[in-house]
Amino acid sequence: MDGVTETALVSPVSHLSLISLFLEADIVVKAVIIGLLLASVWSWAIIIDKAILYSKMRKQMDRFEKTFWSGQSLEELYRSLSGRTPQGMASVFVAAMREWKRSFEAGARSQFGLQSRIDKVLDVTISRETGRLESRLLFLATVGSAGPFVGLFGTVWGIMNSFQSIAASNNTSLAVVAPGIAEALLATALGLLAAIPAVVAYNKLSAEAGKIGGRLEGFADEFSAILSRQADERGE
């Protein structure tokens, strides 16, 4: 054929499928796409994990509060809980009770020292619990904020390539550019796909973690007050 210019173009795709789009993409775009897919998988794993954890935690706290305020003696409750590894509110209770019992078993009589020790134990336990609640939430925040940019980077790179292919072929038709642009846009689509759930879930989950943490602290304050009252009664 006369004048047909053979150029190293992105060969026009007869039908655009996700696989062909991916396979014909540049290596950088491929890396971006794979990275975003992994980020999406991992962030959804975190979301599911946290959602399960929080709902469990809430049920646990409800149950514990019910038994705690049921009039059962603290000693009894402590004995029933200390056997297994306590979680959430129970762990706060167990830690404080342990410190209390140790102090009395050692014969310490300093009211002030006991109170401050118990408060410190409570603080440490609460921060450990909330740390467990909020672990890996930061990954969601990172994906949510960086995902679109990473996708955009893939898109810019892909469009750069397709414009280079225009320059190489002297052919300005959409048929030459379209596959490259479609590939490139796939990267942005994946970036958004990963980022949107991550942002939404991060907001929801961090709010929930904050609520649970607040509840733990409220209980700790209450329990600390109870213990200090008991210490006063015993001291007299």
Place this chain on the structure above:
Amino acid sequence: MWRTGLLISAAVHLVLLGWGLITFSTSPLDASDIETLPVEFVEVTDLTELDLGKESADTAETPSPNDPTEKTAETPPQTDQAGEDDPAPPPPPPPPPQESASPADAPEAEAEAPAAEAPPEAIAETPSEEPPPVTEPSPPQAAVAPPSPRLRPDRPAPPTPPAPETPEASDFNAEKIAALIDRTNTGAAQAPSEAQASLGVATGRPDARMTESEIDALRSQIQNCWVIPTGWTNPREVSVTIRFGLNRDGTVAGMPEVVEFPASQYGQVSADNAIRAVLQCGPYALPAAKYDQWSVVQLRFTPPG
């Protein structure tokens, strides 16, 4: 604990990806199926020739008193204008030879008729050389031929009636005058009636055959400059039709116009390339005498092979 979350997430992603693969790949295919348009070969039609044909058709009407014969004679010329159908061609060819042999007046009438609208050169040549081209449809003599064959297909009716009446010179003039007068009417009437195009081709063929060969040369010249976009599978995907005007010196007048291009992904490129080819390949060496025939050219570009 986090393992369950990861497993669920990975599974859901896989499912969504699979679903995306299925749905994403099918939808564009449907769209492309709808867009492909079958396109027919389009011949070049010249306005001037059409006018000549009308004149002759009118003359045919006036002499022949019988309505049925007239109508049969008239129908072919009308079809001439838009003539694009193949079935008709066989019938028209026979009439031309008859004309060439019998009527002595016919050539004169033809010569005069084009004179009104055709360039002066064409007029001078037509009377002297017309008889030979009539018998022989050879392309080289096309310069003279186009006007004559044109008239012939239309003529079939007129020649037979006038043949007996040839002795009367006065009647002949009156017919011509009537023809001139009628021409305006018929022209107006014929323009809208393109529905009968099928017969027109038949009459048009003998005329067109001459022009066609030159048009073919023109097309091959342009097609050499035409860069066909790569990647097409079906020739239809890149076949385009271009119309452009030509000046007398063979240069392209104005901007070529895309009459139609396929709705495939290559269509627009192909059309652009075709326009570029038309502009770049000029000027074209075409017989000046037949300028009326190629003043406006409509070409269909199809990939060779």
